[in-house]
Amino acid sequence: MQKPYLESMPDENGFFGKFGGAYLPPQLEATYAEISRAYDKLSKSFDFINELKKIRKHYQGRPTPITYCRNLSDFVGGGQIYLKREDLNHTGAHKLNHCMAEALVAKYLGKTKLIAETGAGQHGVALATAAAYFGLECEIHMGEVDIAKEYPNVVRMKILGAKVVPATHGLKTLKEAVDSAFDAYLKDTETQLFAIGSVVGPHPFPKMVRDFQSVVGFEAKEQFLEMTGRLPDMVTACVGGGSNAMGIFSAFIEDSVKLYAVEPAGKGDKIGEHSASLTYGKEGIMHGFNSIMLQDEEGNPAPVHSIGSGIDYPSVGPEHAYLNSIGRTNIGLCSDTESIDAFYKLSQHEGIIPALESAHAVAFAMKYAKENPKESILVNLSGRGDKDIDFVVENYPIPTKWA
Structure with a gap:
């Protein structure tokens, strides 16, 4: 067996x-x-x-809930978007x-x-x-x-x-x-x-970090079934190293649920303008493990960029590389500009301020929902945006919601 x-x-x-x-x-x-x-x-x-x-x-406050984003789903006009609220875990992230x-x-x-x-x-x-x-x-x-x-x-x-x-x-x-x-x-x-x-x-x-983070996925699976009577059609999360994504993906790997790892497309497709390892990288060893990594012409780790400081890493967890190589996961991309838009959209339509890293997954979910109006989409909202608000408002004007 x-x-x-x-x-x-x-x-x-x-x-x-x-x-x-x-x-x-x-x-x-x-x-x-x-x-x-x-x-x-x-x-x-x-x-x-x-x-x-x-x-x-008794300390972290688990389980964290799932929130149905009715307003954001209506605004997008497509599929139904749900959030696994890791921003409500103690310290504000997964x-x-x-x-x-x-x-x-x-x-x-x-x-x-x-x-x-x-x-x-x-x-x-x-x-x-x-x-x-x-x-x-x-x-x-x-x-x-x-x-x-x-x-x-x-x-x-x-x-x-x-x-x-x-x-x-x-x-x-x-x-x-x-x-x-x-x-x-x-x-x-x-x-x-x-x-x-x-x-x-x-x-x-x-393995250790995946196992410890798998609580996110198994909670979410049980909660989503209780809320809707079925599994989501698609589960998505942002990926740098990839702990929050492996956490939520873990429970769904053997199910017929689409899994999308959203990489930071940054501000362009040239070396140093993004951190999209799975999209643009190749096999290489860094920091003690073999995976897919962004490399310069000499094979060294390439310079990277993302507006999300937690996902600007020139490689990716080896399990993500494996799951993508066998076709079990798909890759999504989100630019800096799209993540800022999602940051403000989620804040103004749902009253939830996301971390810039998590906003990448929200942005991709919004795009996916428009293209797949009959599907349910579960996003791992891996962190809250308190840490980012000063940086965001200093560099990106607050939009008027009803303008």
């Missing part, structure tokens, strides 16, 4: 087909093997599972789903410090929150450009007790933050856990 998809993928070495694995310097091989063994044990432990359930219910669990793993391993990267700051805030909850030290590496752009989240991290370290090399955004965090982690793997913030990195993190 064939195992269910989530039990069979990845394989024991962390590969989804040819994507994934653990391409590590020798000094980290034993460390990641230890993390993998610990996760295999904890994922079957009643105590671990029970504690995580209690945290999700990131806490895996951060609380990673902190639990760190405690089990006897670590005293959490270290991580962040782009838009949502993972940084969530990990700082988890560290405060469990009494752990926390250090967050963030690109200098993103520190200025997402300053409200920088303040939140500091209030929560985290040390924020600016990444000052290269483009000074998400990739450089990962570089910086890895360098700091290499100096001390005994007391620190590098709590990777997406379904990227060396095995077992793509």
Whole structure:
């Protein structure tokens, strides 16, 4: 009898087909093997599972609801749009789903410090929150450009007790933050856990983060069936590394539901103008895993751009690369301009201000709804837009709704 998809993928070495694995310097091989063994044990432990359930219910406020966007659906004049409200998860995004669990793993391993990267700051805030909850030290590496752009989240991290370290090399955004965090982690793997913030990195993190985020998909599946009596026709989410997308996709992989991973098309199709790895990239190894990545002429990670600081990454989670390679997922594209339009449309028609990252999925859903008027569309609204409002209003005038 064939195992269910989530039990069979990845394989024991962390590969989804040819994507994934653990391409590590020798000094980290034993460390990641230890993390993998610990996760295999904890994922079957009643105590671990029970504690995580209690945290999700009594601390995070799960389950998050599904909201039917009647006004936005009527405005678009097509299919029916629903939102899985991860913006209502504690700290305002889906990131806490895996951060609380990673902190639990760190405690089990006897670590005293959490270290991580962040782009838009949502993972940084969530990990700082988890560290405060469990009494752990926390250090967050963030690109200098993103520190200025997402300053409200920088303040939140500091209030929560985290040390924020600016990444000052290269483009000074998400990739450089990962570089910086890895360098700091290499100096001390005994007391620190590098709590990777997406379904990227060396095995077992793509699997771990997917499993921890799958709560989003399984909640949504049950809720949608209860609301409508059927599954959605299409499920969509924005993709940079891809944790929120794998979270909601997980529950629907074996169903006849269309899955759309929405990539940031940025401001053009030239290198450095977008972050659409699956659309324009090719196979390559970066940050310890094999996937599809954007490359320059010499095969190095290419410069990237997106208005959403959490999705401007030159690669994508290996499971996304695999699912797309076998035709199980489709790719959607959303430009900076379209994401700003969706940011304001959702705010003014539904009273929900989305994160710029999540607005990419909303924008694609709006386009898809117009073209597929008989379908129901479930969007993972992965985060709220508090962090983005200063940047948006300074650069894009607030439209008059009824003009």
